[in-house]
Amino acid sequence: MVVLAGPPAVDQIPLLRSPDPGDVFSGVPVVDLASPGAAQAVVDACERYGFFKVVNHGVATDTMDKVESEAVRFFARPQADKDRSGPAYPFGYGSKRIGLNGDMGWLEYLLLAVDEAYLSDSCTVPSCAVFRGALNEYIAAVRKVAVRVMEAMAAGLGIAPADALTAMVTGEGSDQVFRVNHYPPCRALQGLGCSATGFGEHTDPQLISLLRSNGTSGLQVALRDGQWLSVPSDRDAFFVNVGDSLQVLTNGRFHSVKHRVVANSLKSRVSFIYFGGPPLAQRIAPLPQLLGEGEHSLYKEFTWGEYKKAAYKSRLGDNRLAQFEK
Template sequence: MVALSNPTIEQFFVKTCKPVNPLTFPPSIPLIDLSKPESKHLLVKACQDFGFFKVVNHGVPTKFINKLESEAIKFFSSPLSVKQKAGPPSPFGYGSKNIGKNGDVGWVEYLLLNPNPESDYHQLLSIFEEHPDDFQCVVDDYVAEVKKMACEILELMADELKLEPKNVLSKLLMDEQSDSVFRVNYYPPCPELQEHEINGRNLIGFGEHTDPQIISVLRSNNTSGLEISLRDGSWVSVPPDSDSFFINVGDSLQVMTNGRFKSIKHRVVANSKESRVSMIYFGGPPLNQTIAPLPSLLQTDEDSLYKEFTWFEYKTYAFNSALSHDRLGVFEKIPSKI
C-alpha cells in the first residue's frame, strides 16, 4: 500500500471528466481487428484522429497475460521491505508515489524494467526466494509477444502510408540497441481516502502526459481508470477491457509523420475500492536514432514542423520535464515571418 502524509493529500486530486459531448466524441474507442489486413486503413485513421485505439485478435497468448498479471499482483502484495529490495529506480526498479524527478506524484506503485534480452533483472531477482528465474521468464515471454504485435501494427501503418521499406518503423524496435522500456503499474485501493474526496474531484493515479517513445502497448485488468484528452481539452474515461490491448501514438511517431499522427495526452485516476494493474510496453528507437519527419511522407513544398533531434536528446529532455509539460513544443520549428 502507498503511504501518504496528510499535508500531501491535496496533490493527489484532479477534476473529474467533463460530460461527453456526443457531437465531438464517437460512440466508442476506435477498434482495430488485427486479423483483418484491411483494418490498416482504420488503424491509420485512428492515429490521425485520436492517436489512440483498441486492438482485438492480437495473437498474444492469454496464458502469458494472466501469468504476468498474477506475478505482478504477488509482487505488489509483498511487504514494503521486500519490494524495496528492487528499488529505488535508477532508472530501473521499484518505485511508489513519486513519478520522475520533477515533483509529480500519483497513487501508484510500479516496476520499471529494461526489456532488452541482453539485460537482466538482478535488482528484482533477489526478492523472489523461490524460483527467481520465473519472473524473468514471465516478463520475457510477455514482452516478446507485445513487441511482435507492436511491430505488426507499425508495418500495417507503413503499408497504408506506402512507406518503403515496410519495416522502416518496426526495425527501430527490433534493433538490438532499441531503447524500449517495460512498466508494470499497480494502483492500490484507497478506501481510507474516500472521506477526503471533494465533490467533482478524483484521486490521481498517474498524471496527464504523452508518451515520448514511438508506440505504447497497454493492457490492464478490468478496473477503470484510464482517461484520454480530446481535441477540445475534455477528458473521457476509457472503458476497461482486459482481453484487448490499447495503443498510444508516441511523441516520436508524431514527429516522424510530421504531425499527421497525434500523440495523445492521457492520465489514470485511481479507484478507491478496487486495485488496477496495467502493463505497458514503450517501443523506443536506439539512443542515436535521428527523429525527424520521414522524407517519403513530406509532400512537395511541405516543410518539416520539427527541428531534427536524436532520441537520446529528446529522452533526456522529456524525463527532466514535468509530466504535463509540452515536451514537443521546444522542438517545433517557428514559422518564418514574411
C-alpha cells in the same frame, strides 16, 4: 484539472473531481489485426485520436493471466521487501514518486529495461525466477504485437520498406522499456466526490506504447478539444498510444495523445506497458516519403537521445515537443 484538498492519506497527491459517469470514450477505435483493412484502420485512428484498441492480437490468455498473477503477488509483498528492489533510477521499484522532477501519483511500479525481446540481464529486478519468466514470455509476445501494429502503420502510410518503422524498435541498440503499474484502491476518498491522481497527464515520448490492464477502469485520454474521457477497461485487448517521436516522424499527421490514470477508490488496478523506442543515436525528423511537394518539416531535427534527455527533465503535463517545433 480541478485540484481539491484531500485527507492526509493522499498528502501531496494531486486530486481530481471524480469522473462523471457520462464522460466515457464510447467511440474508442477498435482495430482487428486479423482484418484485411487493419492498415487503413490503424492510420485513421492515429490521425484522428493517436489512440486505439487492438483485438485479435494473438497473445495467449494464459500468458496475460500469468504475468498479471505474478505482478499482483509482487505488489502484495511487505513494503520493506519491495523497497529492496528500488529505487527506480534508472530501473527497479518505485512508489508514489514519478521521475526526478517532483511529480507524485497514487501508485507503485516496476520500471524495467528490455534487450531485444526480453528483460535485460543488467536489469536484476525482479529477482523472482517465476515472475521474471512470466515477464519475458509476455514481453516477447507483446513486442510481436507492436511490430504488427507498426508494420500496419507503414503499409497504411505507403512507406517503404515495410520495416521502416519497426527497424527502429527491433534493431540493435533500440531503447525499449517495460513498466508494471499498480494503483492501490484509494479508500480514503470514497464518497468525497474526488479521486487521487494515479499517473498525471502526459504523452509518451517514444514511438509507440502498448498498454493492457486488469478489469479495473482508470485510464483517461484527452480529445483534441481538450475534453477528458474515461476509457472502458478491456483486459483482453491492448491499447496503443502514438508517441511524440512518431508524431515527428509523420510531421504531425499522427499525434501523440495526452492520457492520465485516475485511481479507483474501491478496486486495485494493475497495468502493463511496453514502450518501443529507437536507438539513442536515431535521427528523428519527418520521413521524406511523408512530406508532400513544397511541404516543410514542422520540427527541428534531433536524436532520440536528445529528446529522451529533454523529456525526462520535464514535468508531467509539459509540452515536451514545443522546444523542437519550428
